[in-house]
Amino acid sequence: MKYITSKDTTTGEDIQISYKDYGQGRPVVLIHGWPLSKDMWEYQIDDLVNAGLRVVKYDRRGFGKSNKPWDGYDYDTLTDDLHALLEARDLHDAVLVGFSMGGGEVARYISRYGTERVSKIVLVSSVLPYLDKTNDNPEGVDQSVFAEMMEQMKEDRIAFLDDFGKKFFGVTLLNKPVSAPMLDYYRMLASVALPKAMQQAALSFANTDFRADVEAIKVPTLIIHGDNDQVVPKEASSDRTAKMIPNAQYKVYEGAPHGLFYPYRKQLNQDLIDFCLEGTEAKTTATARQSVSM
Numbered sequence: 001m002k003y004i005t006s007k008d009t010t011t012g013e014d015i016q017i018s019y020k021d022y023g024q025g026r027p028v029v030l031i032h033g034w035p036l037s038k039d040m041w042e043y044q045i046d047d048l049v050n051a052g053l054r055v056v057k058y059d060r061r062g063f064g065k066s067n068k069p070w071d072g073y074d075y076d077t078l079t080d081d082l083h084a085l086l087e088a089r090d091l092h093d094a095v096l097v098g099f100s101m102g103g104g105e106v107a108r109y110i111s112r113y114g115t116e117r118v119s120k121i122v123l124v125s126s127v128l129p130y131l132d133k134t135n136d137n138p139e140g141v142d143q144s145v146f147a148e149m150m151e152q153m154k155e156d157r158i159a160f161l162d163d164f165g166k167k168f169f170g171v172t173l174l175n176k177p178v179s180a181p182m183l184d185y186y187r188m189l190a191s192v193a194l195p196k197a198m199q200q201a202a203l204s205f206a207n208t209d210f211r212a213d214v215e216a217i218k219v220p221t222l223i224i225h226g227d228n229d230q231v232v233p234k235e236a237s238s239d240r241t242a243k244m245i246p247n248a249q250y251k252v253y254e255g256a257p258h259g260l261f262y263p264y265r266k267q268l269n270q271d272l273i274d275f276c277l278e279g280t281e282a283k284t285t286a287t288a289r290q291s292v293s294m
Helices: 038-050 075-088 102-113 143-155 157-169 180-191 195-207 211-215 238-244 265-277 281-293
Strands: 002-007 014-022 026-031 053-058 094-099 118-124 221-226 249-253
Touching: 002 075, 014 038, 014 075, 026 038, 026 075, 026 102, 026 265, 038 053, 038 180, 038 265, 053 265, 075 102, 094 102, 094 265, 102 118, 102 211, 118 265, 143 157, 143 195, 157 180, 211 238, 221 238, 221 265, 238 249, 249 265
Parallel strands: 026 053, 026 094, 094 118, 118 221, 221 249
Antiparallel strands: 002 014, 014 053
């Protein structure tokens, strides 16, 4: 198991962040969503590495195999962990890919640490720019939705995860984009999170206003969202974010749920590869090989 060391901002304690680092080429940092872990990216790794990219994925503190401190689930602290990873692995010209909650870390990283190490970003099913419905954010989601989630997590966390997984992947009586064993697997990935971390992280992505962070984004940006997302509706999130980032590419996947990384993996992987390789030597080589094969 590989770890980098970050810090607990409250106690100064070392926090071990679990990561994996595969391949060579432009670095692509995969930031997982809530309440999963870095293993959610299983079906992206092979395609990205085989395309000539270096792929780094990690577990957010409190989740997966990373340390699970009692506190420290605000976005500034989570972004400090991301920065510690980029420094420890000496990543430059990186593409940050944030799924759902991970989109917050991407935006906060840009506003706090700049773009010395980052050349592009990808936001997939992202919570940006601000989920909480307030007087100055009427497009957001009503706070009662998040309050109900918290109540269910505290009452029976595993039952909550079971129900949430179906909504996450758009599973209904007639539509089964993932198998029952796969649903069980993703529920297991989520279940290893510290319960307190699940709760505090949910409060962070629900209540953090990223609008100023989004305004600071000037690097090339790809935004991807499903139009059947029942967890983070695109109207409250990516539709708005796409208008706030100059020249952002915005791709809406027809019929895709929130957890599109598995049922729409072929489309997602190709879009990631095309965007990440654009402007690199690997892209030129790949195009040349395709021309020869044709």
